[in-house]
Amino acid sequence: MYKQFKKELENKKLELDLKDTETCDKLKRCWDIVDKQCNNYRKDNNKKIVTPVKAGGWRTVRIFVSSTFTDFYNEREILVKQVFPELREWCEARRIQLIDCDLRWGIPKDTTTGETIAVCLEELDVCYETNDGEPFFLNMTCDRYGWIPAEEDIPDDVKEKYDWVPDTSITFMEILHGALRKGNSNAVFFIRNNDFISQIPKDHLTRFKDIDTYSQEQLKILKAKLSEIFPTQVYCYDVKYKGVSDVEGKEMVIIEELEQFAGQVLDFFKSAIEQKYPAPELQNDIPIEELEKDHQWAFITERAESMIGREKEVELLLNFCKGDPCNIKQKTEKCQPFSRKSENWNLDESDNKLCVVEAKSGWGKTSLLAKVTAILVQEGFDVFYHFCGGTNLSRQSSNLIQRLLHYLDIPPKAKAEENEDETKPLDLLKDAFAEIRKSNRKMIIVFDAVNELTSMALNDHLSWLPPTTPCNVCCIVSCNQHAPSLARLAEHPCYWFQLADLGENNLKALAISYLGTFNKRLDEEQLDLLVNGTGVDNPLWIRLMCEELRVFGDFRNLTTKIRDLPKSLDELFSTIFTRLLAEDSTGCIKKTLCLIAISYCGLPLADIMKILGDVVKNEIILIPRLHWAQARRHLKPYIRTIGYPNDILTFSHEYLWKAVEKILLTNRTEVVKMHVSLADYFQNICENPELRSQCVPYHLQYGNLGQRLVDFLRTDVDAARLPDFIRSNYLQAFRCPNMAKSNLPNNKEVKFCAFCSSKRSKMKSGSFWTAKDSCIICGAHIWSRMDVPGRTCGFHGMGLPNTTKCFSCNNVIWENHQTSMMAVKGFLCKNCGFGVKGSMCSLLVPRN
Missing domain, CATH: 1.10.8 (Helicase, Ruva Protein; domain 3)
Known part of the structure; x- marks a missing residue:
């Protein structure tokens, strides 16, 4: 087609409504130059070999978007808000960073014409360099050729550097430089059918159609040329005119039915990227400890790279780690330790004080510590790091302690014994630090965001953190303004560094x-x-x-x-949520935000469509995959996936929990229903025992499902995974509040009949202990030194005179009878019988 057109130009037999020879000559001169350049460039175009990337490394893909601006507003919106977010997720799974180069805005308003031209083409140069001489290029064309700069507007250096073709538009030069000259196989062209233009109001028509003959004829030649050179890389698509709408105070023409366009763009670039950078082979034999460390390091690297400024703070903390804390303020006040008691540790006068970094949420303490950690590792220091929230297990104190013990190189024999007693891990830590003190091993320990640990509301919060560290160990701990955590950290003298605003x-x-x-x-x-x-x-x-x-x-x-x-962060979140919900026609975005906010540790990504779906007549109705894909794209900046062995969907920052709770979770009844929904999922659908043991009790408690919670804790095998003190804490909420002291009337001792006392306890699934050796409430093993006899109040102890009932089978036990002599008392464990709880009625009265 193009050859035929060119021949007609040469023979001056045009039937294209060209009335003047000057226009004809301009077109011929222009395309003669283009043909010559294409031939010359292709002769010299030797494709570069793809540079290999080290294991664990990332590549970068840059996609340059080229089109005239005003007529492709709708397509560019689809690209930015739907196509590129989904493509970015797909790339990240292959360790590829996607950057979309959309120059709709980004060129300062005071930039000269020459600078504008240079910026556009130089951005394409970056794409060339990034992707080994084959930039990923997307062009959209319809009935506008674009602005043609005057000869004097184009700087001489730009003309020379880019072989500028006279009488062409910037958009055309982008196509020429990015695709035509070298026959770029990573370029794609979308040509929009112009039938819809006839419906556009006259006052908007100039935004969609060039009326001058030269531009229209250039477009005809360009479209023919593209189809000739790139037969498999040119796509034609149809759209429909919808009307004119007010967008941010400006009237914009809205077109619809862009789904085909979006799908074709996505498919093309997935194929092109896969061909250019094939997915690496995955390793499945990596130990779980190494995976945790790798996930932690990936989190640290990401946060360190995103940090801007705070050079003085970085230097101060680096100096502290290298033994020079003189510029950091000391807190010397002493207070009565609550959980971090000195007698639990083998301390020495030569020990180092801890350095506490305090900052408000969102002020960048995690990025700061990530930067410091990355520098220390790069400089060869022996560093242990634990960033709470970096993985799905990192908020658990047990995970932190086990990682620290592993790092401190505890002998395997000692580790094997750590489950013999609840305090054993702390004893191991004490012994480990004592051994480190004797050695010459110098190390640095970094704990970030200890306020996010799941133990933050418990009495023993931070009990694993020593008051001081050996003189060859430096320790940095960061925390937001969570009062209990700050109080624990301030129990002993330390260095205290308060982060200021960024400036x-x-x-x-x-x-x-x-x-x-x-x-x-x-x-x-x-x-x-x-x-x-x-x-x-x-x-x-x-x-x-x-x-x-x-x-x-x-x-x-x-x-x-x-x-x-908005002029405040809370108002900004309100604006963001309003925008997100306005763009969500399925309700999936709001449901995702709310369920993450009320969840125990996030949502399992593998079952996300079940969680967001509904249950109808005991059948799970999954949400359409498209709905979740759309929601995830919109939520991408605000959520992240963490951890192993299961991917958990959570918020990208702690502040988002507070914002969602404050703005979206205002209806208490709806919140309870959400907890019930998650309880149903984790109890009846989830197959992961760790998640079931942690999440089912949590959501049953907040879903006001008391009887189901008691039944789960006592009969479900996964509930036995919970530590006894956690199971006890859940069950205390359902104890009868009446007092049952021995001096009160009608209250009675808890007893088991001879038969039930020797049977395994029914209070804990899978228990190996008999009923007489187990707590009558939570099923924990009873140690004789902690015996607290259980009793029932006057109301629950009522019955026939001189009788009581077996606590297990309800059979009558007669006093002053042979069966009474064989009956055995029931006892409370140290958790259920602590303090005033030992004087309360031992019956549970749960309600749903």
């Missing part, structure tokens, strides 16, 4: 860095408005605002959008 310059640098990841830029006026006009004072806030700007489609109204941003 204007660093906040601006963070905004530039975040938006730069997506190839977007703000000018100085916009940066000033963003930082000084909103009152932002922390990294989380600035990132969330930048994400709102990133998905904002109308670059002409960007300054107004910045000016209208």
